[in-house]
Amino acid sequence: MAELTYRDAVARGIAQEMTRDPDVVFFGEDVAKAGGVFKTTIGLLEQFGPRRVRDTPISEQAILGAAMGAAMTGLKPIAEIMFSDFLAVCFDYIANEFPKARYMSNGQLKCPLVVRTGNGAGSRFGAQHSQSVENWAMMIPGLKVVAPSNPADVIGLMAAAVRDPDPVIFFEHKSLYAAKGEVPDGEIVDRLGTAKIVRPGKDATVLALALMMPRALEAAETLAQEHGIEVEVVDVRSLVPLDLATILSSVARTHRLFTVEENPRLCGWGAELASIAAEEAFYDLDGPVVRITTPHIPLPAADNLEDLALPSAPRIVDKIRRSLNA
Amino acid sequence: MAVAAKRKLKSRPDEPTEAEVSAEKLIDLYRRMLLIRRFEEKAGQMYGMGLIGGFCHLYIGEEAVVTGAMAAVELGDTVITAYRDHGHMLACGMDPKGVMAELTGRRTGYSKGKGGSMHMFSREKNFFGGHGIVGACVPLGTGLGFAHRYRGNSRVSLTFLGDGAMNQGQVYESFNMAALWKLPVVYIIENNRYGMGTSVSRSSASPNLYGRGEPFGIPGEQIDGMNVLAVMAAVQEAVEHARSGKGPFILEMLTYRYRGHSMSDPAKYRSKDEVSRMRQEHDPIDQVRKRLVDGGFADENRLKAIDNEVKAQITEAADFAQQSLEPDPSELWTDVYGEVEA
Ligand SMILES: Cc1ncc(C[n+]2csc(CCOP(=O)(O)OP(=O)(O)O)c2C)c(N)n1
Ligand SMILES: [Mg+2]
Numbered sequence: 001m002a003e004l005t006y007r008d009a010v011a012r013g014i015a016q017e018m019t020r021d022p023d024v025v026f027f028g029e030d031v032a033k034a035g036g037v038f039k040t041t042i043g044l045l046e047q048f049g050p051r052r053v054r055d056t057p058i059s060e061q062a063i064l065g066a067a068m069g070a071a072m073t074g075l076k077p078i079a080e081i082m083f084s085d086f087l088a089v090c091f092d093y094i095a096n097e098f099p100k101a102r103y104m105s106n107g108q109l110k111c112p113l114v115v116r117t118g119n120g121a122g123s124r125f126g127a128q129h130s131q132s133v134e135n136w137a138m139m140i141p142g143l144k145v146v147a148p149s150n151p152a153d154v155i156g157l158m159a160a161a162v163r164d165p166d167p168v169i170f171f172e173h174k175s176l177y178a179a180k181g182e183v184p185d186g187e188i189v190d191r192l193g194t195a196k197i198v199r200p201g202k203d204a205t206v207l208a209l210a211l212m213m214p215r216a217l218e219a220a221e222t223l224a225q226e227h228g229i230e231v232e233v234v235d236v237r238s239l240v241p242l243d244l245a246t247i248l249s250s251v252a253r254t255h256r257l258f259t260v261e262e263n264p265r266l267c268g269w270g271a272e273l274a275s276i277a278a279e280e281a282f283y284d285l286d287g288p289v290v291r292i293t294t295p296h297i298p299l300p301a302a303d304n305l306e307d308l309a310l311p312s313a314p315r316i317v318d319k320i321r322r323s324l325n326a
Numbered sequence: 327m328a329v330a331a332k333r334k335l336k337s338r339p340d341e342p343t344e345a346e347v348s349a350e351k352l353i354d355l356y357r358r359m360l361l362i363r364r365f366e367e368k369a370g371q372m373y374g375m376g377l378i379g380g381f382c383h384l385y386i387g388e389e390a391v392v393t394g395a396m397a398a399v400e401l402g403d404t405v406i407t408a409y410r411d412h413g414h415m416l417a418c419g420m421d422p423k424g425v426m427a428e429l430t431g432r433r434t435g436y437s438k439g440k441g442g443s444m445h446m447f448s449r450e451k452n453f454f455g456g457h458g459i460v461g462a463c464v465p466l467g468t469g470l471g472f473a474h475r476y477r478g479n480s481r482v483s484l485t486f487l488g489d490g491a492m493n494q495g496q497v498y499e500s501f502n503m504a505a506l507w508k509l510p511v512v513y514i515i516e517n518n519r520y521g522m523g524t525s526v527s528r529s530s531a532s533p534n535l536y537g538r539g540e541p542f543g544i545p546g547e548q549i550d551g552m553n554v555l556a557v558m559a560a561v562q563e564a565v566e567h568a569r570s571g572k573g574p575f576i577l578e579m580l581t582y583r584y585r586g587h588s589m590s591d592p593a594k595y596r597s598k599d600e601v602s603r604m605r606q607e608h609d610p611i612d613q614v615r616k617r618l619v620d621g622g623f624a625d626e627n628r629l630k631a632i633d634n635e636v637k638a639q640i641t642e643a644a645d646f647a648q649q650s651l652e653p654d655p656s657e658l659w660t661d662v663y664g665e666v667e668a
Contacts, residue, residue: 034523034595057493057529058460058521089459089494124380124431126442128458297662301380301442302431304652 001184007177009151010040010116013158014078016187018048021076024162027054028063028080028116037082038118038177060086064093064115068167071113072101076162084119084133084171091136098167099142114161114168119147120211120262121294121310122175126301132262132294134209135269137169138239144192145239147171149213151181153237156190164192173210193241197250201230204256204320207247207273209236212260212311219260219316227321231258239269247273248281255286258320260311261293268293290323292316334545335537339580342549342556345398349623355397355554356614356624357632359389362413363611364640365422366585369412369429373589377648378429382443385413387584390610391516392417394557395484398565402479406454406467407486409444410516410583414486418453420446422643432650439653440661460521461494463487464513468500471511471574482568483511484561490521492535501574505542510568512561513539515578516551522587523595536578544574551579552608582608 004012018024026044028036032055035042045053056063060081067077081087087094094115101109121130137145144166148154154172161168198213199220208216216233223229232250236243251257257277259270274289292311300306347355366384373382385392388410396405396417407414415425420436428435428446436446444458454470457463467485474481491497492515504511515535519526526533536546545567549560557579564575582604586593618624624632 030523033528034592037522055524055528057524058490059493059495061495086459089461124442126380126445126458127440128445129381295658297658300440300653300658301437301445302439302653303379304431304655305440305658308655308658 001182003180004151004183005177006151006154006172006179006181007038007040009154009183010158010172011043013155014041014044015047016155017159017162018044018052021162023074024076024078025052025054025070026078027056029056029058029082031055031080036080038174040172040177041080060090061093064090065097067113067115068093068097068101068111071111072109074110076112078114078116078162081115081117083129084117085128085131087117087133087136094137094143094169095140099140102166103142110165111167112165114158114170116170116172118174119171120173120175121299121306122211124301124303124306127298130299130306134171134239135263135267138269138272139267142166143240144168145171146192146237147173147210147239148237149173149176149210149235150179152183152188153190155183155188157192157237159189160192163189168192171210175211179214193238193243195237195243195246196235197232197246198235199231199233201232202254203229204231204258204324205247205250205254206231206233206258206260206320207236207270208233208260210262212262215311215313216260216316218313219320222313222317223320229320229324231320244276244280248277251277251281252284255284256324257281257285257289258323259289259291260316261291262310263294265291265293265296287323290319292319335540335547337534337536337548339548339550342553343559344553344555345558345562347555347558349621352614352618353624353632355393356611356618357636358393358417359554359611359614360632360636361422361639362389362393362416364636365416365426365643366412368640368644369426370585370589372430372644378443379431380442381409381588382429383410383588384583384585385410387604387610388516388518388551388581389413390554390557391514391551391579391581392486394554395514395561397558398561399482399484402452403482403484403565404452404454404470404474405484405486406463406470407456408460408463408488408491409456409458410488411444411446411456415446415448415453418448418451420448420451420453422639423646426643426647427650430647430650431652432647433653433657434646434650438657440657461487461491461496464491464494464497464500467513468504468509468511471504471509472507474510475507480569481510482565483509484514485511486514486516488521489515489517489519489526489535490524490529492538493529501539501542501544504574505539505544508571508573510571511574512564512568513574513576514561515576516581517578518581518583520583520587520595525595536576539574539576544576546576546578548578548580551581552610552613554610554614
């Protein structure tokens with residue numbers, strides 16, 4: 001065991017896979033010589049050399065298109081899109097190319113690539129550099145989508161994503177890069193499509209991911225200490241595939257469901273979960289599914305407004321307490 | 327039909343054609359550049375004190391580009407750029423108080439604190455932003471040119487972009503469309519040699535950015551962007567070309583940013599020597615100062631007085647930006663959608 005930052009876990013995860021498989025290549029803007037704008041990829045150029053770790057021009061379409069071109073031949077590119085907002089700049093590949101290749105080619109073409117990207121708010125970057133867009137990726141059939149909340153998951157899910165035969169959009173949270181966590185020694189390989197019960201509880205199920213995990217856990221602690229409410233906090237981790245077994249069995253035990261989402265409200269990932277719960281867990285539920293989200297607005301730059309926009313621990317506590325009438 | 331525009335490519339940073347200006351105009355250019363420099367120094371300082379958050383891309387070293395360009399246009403011409411935008415706003419005549427207050431995220435800022443450093447606008451001053459996505463302002467500037475042409479109002483669109491942005495695909499889509507439709511757009515490339523930590527030589531297969539419109543028949547010139555009079559002359563010529571209906575023009579301004587890309591920049595991609603050489607030998611403001619003094623156009627007292635006036639203006643802006651209130655929480659919900667007009 002060693003303590004590692006989420007940031008360093010990114011480099012370790014990539015290095016683990018590059019060491020294992022010479023078909024893994026890594027490229028993006030300022031990822032090699034500078035070690036990444038968020039310092040997530042320091043040392044990779046030195047370790048694996050410029051043939052496998054490359055700086056690209058500021059050309060997101062070419063980055064993702066070339067990643068797919070290489071992937072169709074069996075290479076396993078990891079491409080970085082610096083901020084997840086910029087996925088919109090190269091969305092054709094995300095929406096029309098990656099996810100359709102296998103289907104349209106009768107399974108002949110594969111697209112075993114990973115797009116890593118810095119997602120989420122918290123740094124006052126404003127409307128074009130702060131968005132949580134995991135729901136953009138979730139809505140497209142053919143993509144897999146993960147969003148880890150801690151360093152060990154970063155490594156394990158990175159390994160799973162690289163080894164996966166399909167395109168995976170890997171959302172790292174910018175405001176978690178400095179967060180630390182215990183990480184086991186040696187190779188770490190996790191599984192896509194697995195949620196984790198991080199804090200057990202009997203009164204309600206709370207689903208969260210990425211930056212909303214520490215906030216949900218903080219809220220759970222307050223609810224327990226101050227209000228005698230024991231919520232079960234589930235780290236969803238993987239939106240596609242989705243671990244319905246874990247989520248629905250938790251709901252069957254707690255009879256209430258809350259989601260804590262950083263993405264804007266309309267068509268956020270929790271809307272899909274609420275819909276699934278309504279269809280599949282209706283008789284388990286003792287009350288409506290409640291979503292705690294960022295409002296359906298562009299994100300503001302000002303400190304006070306950005307803080308207000310995102311779900312905070314107090315807002316989560318308040319909403320859960322009121323909903324449970326406690 | 328073949329594109330009629332005459333092909334013209336020129337690289338002449340060492341033998342500039344300079345605008346002919348009066349002593350008063352030169353003093354005015356000096357003051358305008360100094361305003362940007364002092365504003366940016368103050369912004370950097372306030373960032374260091376935690377009064378500004380998010381990104382803060384300073385324009386220090388590049389002042390001659392936007393100052394010379396704005397001296398060459400007419401009222402009503404439009405300006406658009408990316409996120410290194412404070413200098414452009416000041417050059418467009420926007421109030422330093424409102425710009426600084428936006429940086430500190432206050433309700434008196436140009437976007438009430440909701441835009442931040444990278445996203446500010448002034449319809450009144452024909453400044454169309456302030457855009458955080460690299461390359462995005464290029465098609466937008468092309469569209470501004472389209473609107474000018476459509477309205478037949480002889481306005482020109484000044485569209486600024488970086489050397490790094492030159493590798494975005496939409497730049498070439500825009501060049502083609504602007505040439506095809508003969509749009510009055512002057513694309514001004516601020517080649518400060520780096521896009522974040524990547525030098526032009528590491529990102530561009532062909533380093534002559536001014537020649538990248540050639541396949542579309544767009545004339546291009548490379549200019550010493552540290553010489554405000556050379557910039558002014560080049561933009562005058564390009565704007566005249568665009569205004570007279572001949573279509574777009576590309577100007578590559580060779581310039582240099584002294585500070586980091588944004589506020590946290592380890593600066594390992596270039597040497598301290600390189601930076602100090604540029605500062606000492608090519609500083610755009612020092613160059614004009616020297617001309618003013620050597621030419622006897624302004625003595626030290628006059629220049630000192632200007633320095634003090636500019637300083638006072640910046641102090642006022644900084645005080646205003648710190649004393650203004652944060653935006654009201656209800657602002658979270660305003661301007662998401664417009665009202666339907668009856
Ligand atoms: C589409 C997109 N890709 C990447 C970025 C991140 N980024 C911001 S500034 C920048 C460098 C741009 O360099 P250049 O165009 O030369 O402008 P400069 O900062 O030098 O003024 C990059 C890569 C972005 N904002 N948008
Ligand atoms: Mg640049």
